[in-house]
Amino acid sequence: MSELTWYNLAMTSDTTPVPLVASASNVFSGLSAWKAFNGTMANADDCWLATKSAIPYLQLDFGKQTKVQAFRMKTRLNNEANSPNAFTISGSNDENANFTILHSVTGKNDWVNNTYFNIELSTPVNYRYYRMHMTAFNGTNAYVGIGLFEFGCYPPPPPVNKTLLSKDNKVYSTNIINIWHDTKMTSNTTPAPYVASASSTQSTTYAPWKAFDGVIAPLDNQSSWSATATLRNGWLQLDYGRKVTTNKVEITILEFTTSPKDFQILGSDDNNKWDIILDVKNEVWLQTGSNESKTYNFKKDVSYRYYRINIDTVSTPNKQPMITELKFGYDRKELMEIPSVTVQSFDKYGKFDFANLDLDMDIFTYVLPSTIKEKQLTKKPLSIGFD
Structure with a gap:
């Protein structure tokens, strides 16, 4: 069987990149749903956070039916007390009804800080909407949080329209954070x-x-x-x-x-x-x-x-x-030089949309080749020049 691969969602708001839409039953203190799907967990505020009293759920709309066979998640960074103890993961092609329970978890009181909890289904499913619905919680804290929530499938997900930057035979990407x-x-x-x-x-x-x-x-x-x-x-x-x-x-x-x-x-x-x-x-x-x-x-x-x-x-x-x-x-405005043009570099560092290219970059970094699993492209990649 081919290697399990994870969708790189890289969300930057509840509605970007299109067509993804993140939502939740409630949001506490501006820690919105999309932060669980942004692929990062820089600090304790880089998460989705909700009040437990509302029987919370976290949801992603892929915008179309999307094949999934695995889920993995991390609780809020350094806050295991904000973790769910019992929850279900469901799928639906109708946002308001007909959610099918795909997996149930109870007695989950052993979350480890900054460590994935993995769930793999016996067969793949194909839904547009996926929802994590929580019914019991650990600790006495009034809030529950998810730092990261990711979706995987066999074989690798279909390619997405991502872009890297190119100039003078070198390849670049950016990492712009503004919170x-x-x-x-x-x-x-x-x-x-x-x-x-x-x-x-x-x-x-x-x-x-x-x-x-x-x-x-x-x-x-x-x-x-x-x-x-x-x-x-x-x-x-x-x-x-x-x-x-x-x-x-x-x-x-x-x-x-x-x-x-x-x-x-x-x-x-x-x-x-x-x-x-x-x-x-x-x-x-x-x-x-x-x-x-x-x-x-x-x-x-x-x-x-x-x-x-x-x-x-x-x-x-x-x-x-x-x-x-x-x-x-x-x-943080970071310009990264990418060592090679591969499927993996496009997936990991490519962007749906390069905004704010007129900004002065604060930091220049070089991505080590060992951090990217090499699989060279057989076709010329999409790239744009910049001055």
Whole structure:
């Protein structure tokens, strides 16, 4: 029998690449369904996460009937307590009805961090929709997560229309990551494990969590954090509950008078010793309108549990600091040189669509030949030149 091969889905949203569509019963804190089908698990937020109380399911629509004989999955990175204990995998050609149970699992309490759990069917099936439906869970955590979910078949999946880049007899691909760690908080301690705090607060109307709720409304200061009105400086902080890797921050102000002029972005692992990540002096904001946003890139990637903005002065001397939204993110723009043009290199590193080729790449890497199983193409591959 030929080797079991896995579909390389490489999803970048719930609806890309076309015709794939990822969906779920519910999504917690912006950790969407597609993240279980993106082929990566860079950190604990690179996953699909849902609340257990909703009897959750995770689903992929291939856009057409697709042959599958095996499934493999990983639970959320470093979070075995977020794992399912009992679940079924079903298939259907009708999204809303007639799901056929293909495999059932019960008593699955031995998940291993960053390790695949494999399921292979005795015969292949051919459905458009595949769904993982969970009915029991491990641990007392309120959430369940899947870091990776992949589909395999015999023989190898049919070829997909992927592209590599070519210039001067060399072959390249890109790896572009651009994420924001959205928190969508509803109080200073929800959703767990996030905790928002500040040096002072004008009132509960201007609580610290208001700067992490994802809401931006013109001149709606009730969705902003405010220090006590008599103070002219202060800090605002978020505890992620675990280390989070970042290299950028976006600050959205309410309006000019309360905007931060001199401030630092700080990071800490213990809420005691703080490292300066970014130091900004004499920042200039628009004096008209509201909710201006600015993004600041760090000099390097950092990873901390606690992040804080420390505001020394605001734009108008007789005003207190206010922040409408504060969020941290991570981006990476990598150009990779591919050692050879093979079926496997197209499958592993090819893209359905090369977007953002006008961006300056941060990192250049070379893929070692040993990481690609060689099977030379018998026809000229599709490639495009670039300058």
